[in-house]
Amino acid sequence: MSNCISIEAHLAKFGISIQQANDFINSNLHKPEEIFQAARDYGVTTQMLNELSGYSMNDISEYFKTIDLESRDLDDPFILVNSDLNSLESLVSLNTKEDTLSNTSLHAATIQKIHELFKNEPQKIPDKIDDYEVMFNLGPPRSYQDDDSIYDASELGVCNLASVPATPESLESLFNGSLINIFSVLDDNELNLINGFSNKNSEEYQALLISSLSTPSSAIRSDADIVSLITNETIRIVETYWDIGDVEDDLDGILDYSYLGLATI
Template structure:
């Protein structure tokens, strides 16, 4: 999404944004924090100011901001370009033990940080005021294009979360899962992204999981993702960033 169309959500023009940056150029922390507040990414800042993305990153780093790319971590579903894997992101249309309702009931007791009580629901809530006000997520806010625009509801995000996890595990056979699980557990996915990508880019597994097995995989991974999200230092982030799909595309 262009900076112009994004800023229009707040009634702000490119010129007004550029004027704000010019007036506060000696306060990079303020510009950075304002970028977070309005979900203005480094590419958008580049469009506004005409400085290159690398120049903007160096500007923030010179002010002691360790990772300016955190500004780009604003999409609600996923912050990586999924490419050919994007269609794995979809709503949960299953019934029975793979329905969103059933999965929720099993995942909620596994979310263990009392500091976030009620810790389960906020994971799926809109994270920006403008999303609440206009009541929708566009493709840029979601991080995927094929869904178009959807209502910014907890129910939609929850269904997309579980539907995507079901699709992820449906692509893996048991041998692939046995190889991938240790990679996730020990944090070595950076060295094994090709394995993750190739497994997810394959056809659905010919060695099918039973519904009960698939449900267990989704439940355990959902709890892992939500608990990790809540202990992250980042103030925002995609609910699928730490899924097998997100990790494959970092």
């Protein structure tokens, strides 16, 4: 998970001190549901509770399980990606491209691709388009994250980013810009290895992704090729976001199921 700011700085955003947080925890140890709800409301993760209380992560998990709550539901509250990207953070950026790679053009190209892919199942097209657009319009994972009308680095989950307006357009631009960057460093051989890898839940797959994303590419692609790669990848990410995210309810970042997220989760 992201460590962009300290717990002191995180709580200070709400006008809460470490002492006040500890006092609340100690006064409500017999009310785990209140501690859980307060933690969720203020974006306090299990790791933060560990730092505040001194209780182990396992103890905190077992504590909430006594009332059938999962501590993991407090974790991964970031808007873009919920893992530490480290040196790969440089691949996350706003999209500043124009013409066929602009956000408007990529949006239209993705809609067109959905129509092409589901031309034999036209009844699915409206829902597929809705899934794509709602991913950016759904709002942040935590209600407080857009209270000041900006998303800062600690809310986005990527420490090197500057604050951006808390709008769907900002999220779509960050999504598109990151995919453009990803496909700029992956050559065709690397893409073939990644897509053909049999066990995508393995450490070996993650190692392949990290290695491939960390090395410059010699590939030269036309804008049309990049558009094709991005539209196909966008549709894959959107489908995974809703299919897996709805079941596990623990990864809300719009880049969590991109190659970046899969490399570092």
